Every structure is written in structure tokens, then in C-alpha cells.
Amino acid sequence: MSERLRKILHRFFGLLTIFFAVLLCYQWVSGQPATSWFKTAPKKVLTQKPGTYSKKQRQEIADAVSREDQKGLGLNKQGYVAMPKLSILMPIYDNAFSKVALDKGANTSQDKGQAVPVMGQGNYTLAAHNWDNGYTGFSALQEKLKQNAPYEDAAGHLGTSSWLNGEYIYLANKNGIYRYKIVGQSTVDQDDGTVLSPDERINNKAKLTIVTCLFPDTTKRIITSAEYTDYHSWDKAKSAEVALFDLKKQKTNVLP
Incomplete structure (x- = not known):
């Protein structure tokens, strides 16, 4: 074998090794929970250290939360x-069976x-897209990206997840803020x-039910249940x- 051919083969196998290493790394990162720093680090996280709000500022926020902004599409604003x-921060409208409505937020x-x-x-039911990216819409509610488990196994048996248990979800309308705790x-x-x-x-107690697609088996739905507190x-x-x-100050996560 000539020296030139040896160098070419050495470079080829070196590049091949790097390719497979990158591929394995990508697959590992994709399989991590949506809350892992690999996925959330570049995203803007909702802040909860605001100082204080005056009565006037609070009213301005309430007005913004409830302001009708999609009447032209026949959608009624419910809040956020x-x-x-x-x-996650999205407006809520009133028609989850409309593609147009789901492109505007939760419904x-x-x-x-x-x-x-x-x-x-009662049972406050919400739905929004899962864009399979761990960030926009309700994508982050899926425990692991591009994996049906633990929601469905290889044999098609349906499963459950407790990875978000104890976390809070907040709903807001013109009246105030409602808090729910995830139970499963x-x-x-x-x-x-x-x-x-x-x-x-x-x-x-009153309940919050969130519906979003599972990926990659889009014929299934992930149901996140939370108890009113x-x-x-x-x-x-x-x-x-x-x-x-x-x-x-805050940024919504409606679309990619």
C-alpha cells in the first residue's frame, strides 16, 4: 500500500469515526427530557423575579391578557x-378543532x-400543537423527544408518566390567576x-386537562392532568x- 493511499484511508476512517460520534451524541441529546439544559439553555425562560407591580401595572397586565386580538378570525380570547x-406562555382561544385557531395558541x-x-x-380542557421540538406549543410536555415511551411501548400498550408531577400550571383571564398542580x-x-x-x-376539585399529540405516533394523545389549587x-x-x-417582558412560544 502506497503512503498516499494509506493517508487517504486514515483520513476517511477518521472522518467516519467523527460522523458516528456526532450522530450518537445527537441521538442521546434528542432522547433527554425537554427540561434538560441541552434544550432549554438557548431558550428564553419565563422570569419569576420581577420586583413588585403597582395596582395600575397589574390592571394593565390584566387588560393585555384578556384583550381580544383575533376577532377577525372568529376567535374569542379566554386568557393565557x-x-x-x-x-410555556400562550394565549388561549376557544376552538381547538380549528387549524387556524391552533396556529394562534392554545384553545x-x-x-x-x-x-x-x-x-x-369543572374540567378546563386545553389543546395545542406538539411541534416535536421540546419548546413551541405544548411540545415540552412530552418527556422525551422523538420517542413514544413512556406513553406507548413497542407493542402498542399505552403508558403513563409522572415526570412533571408537582409542577404548577397557571391560567389567567381578566379576573385573575388560577393555579393548578400536575398530578400525572x-x-x-x-x-x-x-x-x-x-x-x-x-x-x-376542579381539573385542568391538556391534550397534545404524541410523537412519533401521532395517532395517540398525551393527556396532562392537573388539580386546581x-x-x-x-x-x-x-x-x-x-x-x-x-x-x-415575556415571550410567547406559540410557533417555531
Whole structure:
């Protein structure tokens, strides 16, 4: 073997080794939880250290949260949803069965003929896109990107996840801020509407149900369930919670 050929082969196998090392690294990072620093470090995280808000500032935030901004599309604003743990902040409208509405944010997901759910009452059902990127829409609610597990195993058996248990989700409208605590995640088929029942409760308390797609098996839905804990009007809410909805400072994560 000539010296030239030996050098060419050496470089080729060196590049091949680097390629497979990068590929394995990418696959490992993709399999990490959405909250890992590999995914969240470059993203803007919701701040909860705002100082204080005056009564006037609180009212301005309440007005911004409830301001109708999609009437031209026939959408009614319900308020906003925030989850600091996952940097989720999106407006809420009232039609989860409309692609146009889902491109604008989260939407209430009531069955046809049912009344639009009310924050802090009954089963408040929400839906938004999972863009399979760990950040936009409700993507971050999936424990591991590009993996059906633990929501579905290789045999197609549906599973659950407790990785977000104890974390808080906040809803806000013109009246104030409603807090819910996550109690678990489950999985259902895409046509299973039982999770939308307005009569569902957790420990006889009001409930929040969030529906989003599973990836890569998009025929399944991840159901995140949270128990209602408390409510505070804008003038009584903690500054750290008011800050979550300060739209002059915070960035929404609706679209990629």
C-alpha cells in the first residue's frame, strides 16, 4: 500500500469515526427530557423575579391578557396559560378543532354542543400543537423527544408518566390567576373524547386537562392532568405570578 493511499484511508476512517460520534451524541441529546439544559439553555425562560407591580401595572397586565386580538378570525380570547418549568406562555382561544385557531395558541377543547369551559371550574380542557421540538406549543410536555415511551411501548400498550408531577400550571383571564398542580400524564387514542368530559374532577376539585399529540405516533394523545389549587385576583396575586403574564417582558412560544 502506497503512503498516499494509506493517508487517504486514515483520513476517511477518521472522518467516519467523527460522523458516528456526532450522530450518537445527537441521538442521546434528542432522547433527554425537554427540561434538560441541552434544550432549554438557548431558550428564553419565563422570569419569576420581577420586583413588585403597582395596582395600575397589574390592571394593565390584566387588560393585555384578556384583550381580544383575533376577532377577525372568529376567535374569542379566554386568557393565557403559563408553565414556568417548561417556558410555556400562550394565549388561549376557544376552538381547538380549528387549524387556524391552533396556529394562534392554545384553545379550549370542548366537544360540540358543550359550553366553553370556565377557568377554576369543572374540567378546563386545553389543546395545542406538539411541534416535536421540546419548546413551541405544548411540545415540552412530552418527556422525551422523538420517542413514544413512556406513553406507548413497542407493542402498542399505552403508558403513563409522572415526570412533571408537582409542577404548577397557571391560567389567567381578566379576573385573575388560577393555579393548578400536575398530578400525572396518561395516553389515549386520538379519537378518545372521554377526557373532555366537563364532569371530570380530581379529588372532587376542579381539573385542568391538556391534550397534545404524541410523537412519533401521532395517532395517540398525551393527556396532562392537573388539580386546581387556588385563585387570586390581579391585585392580590404574588408579583412572581403576575410577572408570568407581563407581555411587555415575556415571550410567547406559540410557533417555531
